[in-house]
Amino acid sequence: MFSRTLMAASFVFVVSGCTVTAGAQRVATALVADTNRDGVVSLPGDLDGRATWSVGSGAIFLNNCDDDDQDGEPDNADEVVNGDADLSDLARVLVRPPRGMSDATKLVLEVDPVAADRVRLFEKKEDGSFSVVTTGVEFTTGGNPESLAEFAIEAKQFADEQWDGLATLTLKVKREGVVELTDSVQLKVAPWIMLANDKAGEVVYVREFPGRNDEFLASLKRFVPEAAAELHIIPGDAPYEPYEIWLQDTMEIGYTEMPGVRMPVVLQANRGKTIDEFSRNTLLGPDFGWYRTGDFRPKFGAGEGGVSWIDWFGNLEIAPPTETWPQGRMYYGYAAEDGEAQLDSRIVSMIAAQGVQAPPLPMDVSWLLIKHVDEMVCFVPTGTDSDPYKVLVPSVEAMIDLAESWIDAGHGEAAFLDVFEEKMTVASFLGDTALREYNEELQREHLDTSNALIVSELGVDEDDLIHVPAYYKADGRSMVPNMVNSLLVNDTLFLPDPNGPVVEGEDQLEAHMIRLLSGLPQKKVFVDDRQYHKWCGNVHCATNTLRDPGEIKWWEVNQE
Numbered sequence: 068m069f070s071r072t073l074m075a076a077s078f079v080f081v082v083s084g085c086t087v088t089a090g091a092q093r094v095a096t097a098l099v100a101d102t103n104r105d106g107v108v109s110l111p112g113d114l115d116g117r118a119t120w121s122v123g124s125g126a127i128f129l130n131n132c133d134d135d136d137q138d139g140e141p142d143n144a145d146e147v148v149n150g151d152a153d154l155s156d157l158a159r160v161l162v163r164p165p166r167g168m169s170d171a172t173k174l175v176l177e178v179d180p181v182a183a184d185r186v187r188l189f190e191k192k193e194d195g196s197f198s199v200v201t202t203g204v205e206f207t208t209g210g211n212p213e214s215l216a217e218f219a220i221e222a223k224q225f226a227d228e229q230w231d232g233l234a235t236l237t238l239k240v241k242r243e244g245v246v247e248l249t250d251s252v253q254l255k256v257a258p259w260i261m262l263a264n265d266k267a268g269e270v271v272y273v274r275e276f277p278g279r280n281d282e283f284l285a286s287l288k289r290f291v292p293e294a295a296a297e298l299h300i301i302p303g304d305a306p307y308e309p310y311e312i313w314l315q316d317t318m319e320i321g322y323t324e325m326p327g328v329r330m331p332v333v334l335q336a337n338r339g340k341t342i343d344e345f346s347r348n349t350l351l352g353p354d355f356g357w358y359r360t361g362d363f364r365p366k367f368g369a370g371e372g373g374v375s376w377i378d379w380f381g382n383l384e385i386a387p388p389t390e391t392w393p394q395g396r397m398y399y400g401y402a403a404e405d406g407e408a409q410l411d412s413r414i415v416s417m418i419a420a421q422g423v424q425a426p427p428l429p430m431d432v433s434w435l436l437i438k439h440v441d442e443m444v445c446f447v448p449t450g451t452d453s454d455p456y457k458v459l460v461p462s463v464e465a466m467i468d469l470a471e472s473w474i475d476a477g478h479g480e481a482a483f484l485d486v487f488e489e490k491m492t493v494a495s496f497l498g499d500t501a502l503r504e505y506n507e508e509l510q511r512e513h514l515d516t517s518n519a520l521i522v523s524e525l526g527v528d529e530d531d532l533i534h535v536p537a538y539y540k541a542d543g544r545s546m547v548p549n550m551v552n553s554l555l556v557n558d559t560l561f562l563p564d565p566n567g568p569v570v571e572g573e574d575q576l577e578a579h580m581i582r583l584l585s586g587l588p589q590k591k592v593f594v595d596d597r598q599y600h601k602w603c604g605n606v607h608c609a610t611n612t613l614r615d616p617g618e619i620k621w622w623e624v625n626q627e
Contacts, residue, residue, distance in 0.1 A: 096163060096164060096165040096238070096240060096248050096250055097110060097111075097114060097161075097162075097163045097250055098117070098160065098161070098162055098163075098176075098236060098237075098238040098250040098251060098252050099113040099114060099117065099160070099161050099163075099252060100113065100117070100126035100128075100158060100159065100160045100161075100236075100252050100254055101113060101126045101127070101158065101159070101326060102114075102115065102116040102117050102124055102125055102126050102252070103115070103116070103124065104124070104125075104126075104127065104326045104622060105326065106326040106327040108159045108160070108161050110161065110163060113126075117250075117251065117252040117253065118251060118252075118253065119253055120233055120253040120254065120255045122622065125253060125254065125255060126158060126160075126252065126253075126254040126255075127158065127254065127255060127256075127257050127325040127326065127622065128157070128158035128186075128220050128221065128222060128234075128254050128255075128256055128257070128325060129156050129157075129158065129221060129222060129256065129257055129323060129324075129325050129328060129330075130143065130221075130222040130223070130224055130225050130256055130257070130259075130323060130332075130356070130358065131143040131153070131156045131157065131221035131222065131223075132323075132332060132356035132357055132358050133156065133330050133332075133351070133352065133353060133354055133355055133356040133357075134351045134352050134353065134355075134357075135149045135150055135152040135153040135156070135353045135354075136149035136150060136153065137352060137353065139347070139348075139351070141351065141356065141357060141358075142156065142221075143187065143221055143222065143223045144223075146187065146199040147199070148189055148196075148197045148219070152353055152354075154197065154219065155327075155328060156221065156328055156330075157189065157197075157219035157220060157221050158219065158220050158221075158254065158325060159217060159218070159219055159220075160217070160218040160219070160220060160236060160252065160254075161215055161216070161217055161218075162174065162176065162215065162216035162217075162218070162238055163215055163216075164214065164216070164240075165240055165248060169242075171242055171243060172240060172241065172242050173205050173206075173240075173241045173242075174205070174206050174216070174238065174239070174240060174241075175203060175204070175205050175238070175239040175241060176188070176200075176202075176203075176204050176206075176218065176236060176237070176238055176239075177202050177203050177236070177237045177239065178202040178234060178235070178236055178237075179234065179235040179236075179237070181230060182230065182233065182234035182235070183202045185222060185223055185224055185230055185234075186220055186221065186222050186223065186234050186256075187199060187220070187221050187222075187223060188200050188201075188202070188204070188218055188219070188220055189218060189219040189220075189221075190204065190206070190216070190217075190218050191216075191217040191218065191219070197219055200218075220234070220236075220254065222234075222256040224256075224358075224360075225256060225258065225259050225323075225358065225360075225417060225420070225421065226255075226256060226258065226417070226420035226421060226422075227360065227413070227416060227417045227420050228413070228416035228417070228419075228420060230420075231420065232255050232256040232258070232420065233253055233254070233255050234253070234254050234255070234256070235251055235252075235253045236251060236252050236253075236254070237249060237250070237251040238250045238251065257323045257324055257325050257621075258323065258421035258422060258423050258621065259321050259322075259323055259332055259334060259358065259417075259421055260321050260322055260323065260324075260394065260421070260423060260424065260616070260621055261319055261321045261383075261385040261395065261397055261424060262320070262321060262322065262385070262614040262615075262616060263385045263386060263387035263388070263395045263446060264387060264445075264446050264447060264448065264555040265387040265388065265446070265448045265455075265456075266614035266615055266616060266617060267557055267614060267615040267617070268294070268296045268555070268556040268557050268612045268613070268614055268615075269296055269297065269612075269613045269614060269615055270296060270297045270298075270299050270612065270613040271287065271291050271296055271297070271298050271299065271554070271556055271610055271611070271612050272299045272301065272314050272610060272611040272612070272613075273287060273298070273299070273300055273301070273314055273609060273610050273611075274300070274301045274303070274305075274307075274311065274312045274314055274342065274609075275300050275301060275302050275303040276303055276309065276310070276312050276598070277303045279312075279598045280312065280596075280598055280599070280609075282594075282595035283594055283595055283596050283598070283599070283609070284300065286561070286592065286594040286595065287561075287594070287610075290559055290561070290590075290592050291556060291559075293559070294556040294557045294558055294559040294590075295557050295558075296556050296557060296612075301314075301342075301345060301349075305342075305345075306341070307340075307341040307342040307344070307345065308340070308341050308342070311340050311341060311342035312599070312609060313342075313379070313381070313604060313608055313609065314342075314609060314610050314611040315380060315381045315441065315607055315608050315609070315610060315611050316336060316338065316376075316379035316380050316381050316439075316608065317335070317336055317338070317340070317342055317343045317345060317346065317380065317611070318333045318334060318335050318336060318343070318345075318346045318380060318611060319333070319334045319336075319380050319383055320332075320333050320334075320350075320611065320612070320613050320614070321333075321334060322616050323356065324616070324620065324621060326620075329616070330354045330355060330356050331354075331355055331356065331613060332355075332356035332357065332358055333346040333347075333350055333351070333355075333356065333357045333358065334358055334359070334360075334380075334414075335347065335357065335358070335359045336368075336378065336379055336380045337359070337361050337362055337363045337364065337368050337378055337411065338363065338368045338369075338370065338378060338379055339363045339365065339368055339369060340370070360413055360414055360417050361411040361413035361414050364378060364411065367408065367411070374402050374408040374438060376437045376438055376439065377400060377401075377402065377408055377409065377410060377432070377438050378410060378411050379437075379439065381437070381439035381440070381441040381442070381604075381607070381608055382399055382400045382410050382432065382438065382439040382440055382441070383397065383398075383399045383410055383414070383440070384397070384398055384399070384440050384441050384444065385397045385398070385424060386398065386444075386446055386525040386526065387446050387448070387455075387456060389455075389456075389525070389526030389527070390526065391526040392424070392525070392526055393624045394423045394424050394621060394624055395424050396424055396425075396427070396428060396524070396525060396526075397418050397424050397425070397427040397428070398427060398428040398429070398430055398440055398444070398524075398525070399415060399427055399428075399429060399430070399440060400429070400430050400431070400432030400438055400439060400440045401429050401430070401431065401432065401433075402431075402432060402433040402438055403431045403433045408433075408438075409429065415427055423621055423624075428520070428524050428525065430443065430444075430517060430520060431513065431516070431517070434509060434512075434513045434539075434543055435543045435544075436540075436542050436543035436544040436603055437543075437544075437603050437604070438543075439608075441551075441552055441607050441608065442461070442545065442549055442551060442552055443460065443461060443517055443551065444458060444459070444460060444517075444521060444525075444551070445458065445459040445551050445552070445553055445555075445607070446458055446459075447459060447533075447555060447560060447584075447587055447589065448555075448588075449586070449587060449588070450587075450588045454531065456527060456531060457531050457532075457533050457586075457587060458521060458525075458527055458531055458532050458533065459533050459535050459550070459551045459553065460514070460517070460518055460521065460532050460533070460534060460535065460551060461514060461534075461535055461537030461545075461549065461551050462510070462514065462534035462535060462536060462537055463506040463507060463509055463510040463514060463537060463538060463539070464510055464534070465534040465535065465536045465537070466506075466536035466537055466538045466547060467497070467503070467506070467507075469536050469576070469579055470483075470493055470496060470497050471497065473493045473568060473575060474493055474494060474497070478493055478568055478570055478575070479492065479493050479494035480492050480493070480494060481493050481568035481569065481570060481575075482568060482569070483496050483566075483567065483568045484496070484546065484547065484566050484567075485566070486566050486597050487546075487566065487597070487600065487601065488546075492568075493568050496538075502540070502541065505539070505541055506538055506539055509539060518532055533583055533584070534583075535550050535551050535580070535583065536550075536565075536576065536579065536580075537549060537550075537551070544603050545600070545603070545605075547565060547566075547576075548563035548564065548565050548566060548596070548600045548605055549563065549600075549605045550562045550563055550565060550580055550605075552604070552605035552606060552607040552608060553605075553606050553607055554606045554607050554610050554612070555589065556612065558588070558589055558590055559589055559590045559592055560584070560587070560589040560590070560591050560592065561592050561594055561606050561610075562580065562591060562592070562593050562594070562606065563593070563594065563596045563599075563600060563605045563606050564577070564593045564594060564595050564596065564597070565577050565580065565593070566597075567579075577593055594606060596609060
C-alpha cells in the first residue's frame with residue numbers, strides 16, 4: 068500500500084517529472100503536497116503553508132483535460148492513469164504515518180465535501196501503479212512505520228461559480244475507531260488563462276473555402292511563416308459545413324499550469340456548429356487540453372439574427388497585462404436592450420472564478436449587428452515599456468473627417484467601397500444624410516462611451532487610443548471593412564484591405580491607416596478579406612491563434 072521505504076539516510080526518488088524527497092530526520096505525522104511550488108514534494112520542505120492556500124504559497128494541481136491516451140476524451144473523463152505522460156499531469160501528495168504505528172492504527176484520507184465530486188484521487192500501489200480511490204480511503208502501513216504513502220490528485224473541471232477551486236485533503240489517524248491525530252493540506256486547481264496579443268503567436272488557424280477566400284489564404288501562406296508562426300489550414304473538404312469559416316468564434320485557446328507542467332487548453336464555444344468540433348477532433352491530445360462549460364443556447368448561439376451571435380467567442384477577448392491588471396483582463400459583450408442577452412453567464416462566472424484575469428468587463432455591443440467585442444477593441448504592443456500598448460477603436464468621426472478631406476482635395480467622384488457598394492463614390496457616401504446622422508449618433512451614444520470604458524477599466528490612457536475610420540449601416544453592420552478586427556502575429560499586423568478610393572494608384576484609406584499606425588513597430592499587411600466582410604466579419608473573425616505564455620509563472624505575478 069505504501070510507495071517507498073524511508074532509509075536511514077536521506078534519499079530522493081523521481082516519479083514522472085515530479086521529484087519526491089524525504090530527509091533522514093523524522094518529524095510528526097504529516098500530509099504534504101508541493102506547497103512551496105518548486106516542483107518537488109518534500110519533507111520537511113513542504114511543511115509550511117499547508118493549511119490555507121494563498122497566491123503566494125500553496126500546492127497547485129491541474130484540471131487534467133488533455134488526452135494522453137488519445138482516445139478522443141480528456142484524461143479526467145476516466146478513472147485510470149493513462150500512462151506515464153498522464154501521471155506527469157497529476158499533483159502528488161505524500162502521507163507520513165506516525166511513529167510507533169501498530170496494525171490496529173488506521174489512516175484515513177478525506178477530501179472536503181465541496182471538492183469531492185470535482186477531483187479524483189489515485190493511490191500508489193506496491194507495484195508502482197496508481198489506482199483510483201474514493202474520499203475516506205482507509206489504509207495501513209502494513210507493519211512498516213517507516214513507509215511513505217503516495218497519492219496523486221487531478222481536477223475534473225476548472226473553478227466556477229459553485230466551486231472556488233480549492234480542495235482540502237485531511238488525514239485522520241484512528242485507533243480502534245477513535246481519531247487521535249489529524250493533519251490537512253489545501254490545494255487549488257490551476258486557473259484557465261487567456262493570452263493576449265502581446266504573447267508570441269505560434270500557430271494561426273484558418274478554414275479553406277475554395278473559390279471564396281483564395282486571396283486571403285494566399286496572403287496568410289506568405290506572411291504568417293515570415294512572422295515566425297505556423298499556418299494551419301483546415302481543408303475545405305473537412306467534415307464541417309463548407310461555409311463555417313469563423314475560426315475566432317469556435318474557441319479561445321488559453322493555457323493552464325502547475326509547477327513542472329504547462330499545457331494549452333481550448334475553451335470551446337457553444338454554437339451548435341459542426342466546426343466547433345475541430346478543437347476536440349484535432350487539437351485535443353497529449354499536452355493539449357480541451358474544456359467546455361455551459362451548453363448551446365439557440366437564442367444566443369445559433370447565428371440567425373438578433374442576439375443569436377452573442378455566445379460566439381469573438382465576443383470574449385482579453386486586454387494585455389497592465390499595472391492594474393498584471394495578467395490582463397478579460398472582457399465580453401452584452402446587449403443593453405435585453406438584460407438576458409450576454410455571453411453565457413456560466414462562462415462569465417467561470418472566468419471570474421479563475422481570479423487571475425477577473426472580474427471580466429462587460430461591454431455594450433447592442434448597436435452592432437453581430438454583437439462582438441472584437442469589432443470594438445484591438446490592443447497592439449508598441450515595444451516600449453513606458454507606453455506598452457496602443458488600442459485600435461472604431462471612429463465614425465475619423466471616417467467623416469477623412470472623407471471630407473478627400474472631397475476637399477477634389478476626389479469626391481472617386482469610387483469608394485465599390486467591391487461592396489455598387490457605384491458608390493466618396494461624395495455619395497457622405498451624401499446619405501440619414502445614414503450620416505445615424506453614424507454620428509452612434510459615435511455620441513456608443514463609441515464615445517465604449518472608449519471611456521476602455522480607458523477607465525483596461526489600464527490605458529486616452530492618448531493610447533488610435534481612432535480607426537469606421538462607418539455603419541442602419542442594421543449595425545460595418546460598412547467600411549473593419550480594420551479594428553485585425554490579427555496580430557508577432558511582428559506582423561494583418562488588416563482588412565479597406566477598399567478606399569484609389570488616387571494615382573494608391574488606396575487613400577489604406578495610406579491613411581498606415582500613417583495612423585506609423586508609430587507601431589509591426590509590419591502592416593493588408594489582406595483581401597472581402598468574402599468575410601460581405602458576411603459581416605473580417606480578419607480577426609476568420610482566424611484563431613495559439614500563443615506562447617512566455618517564461619513567467621502565473622503564481623509569481625502579484626495579484627494584489
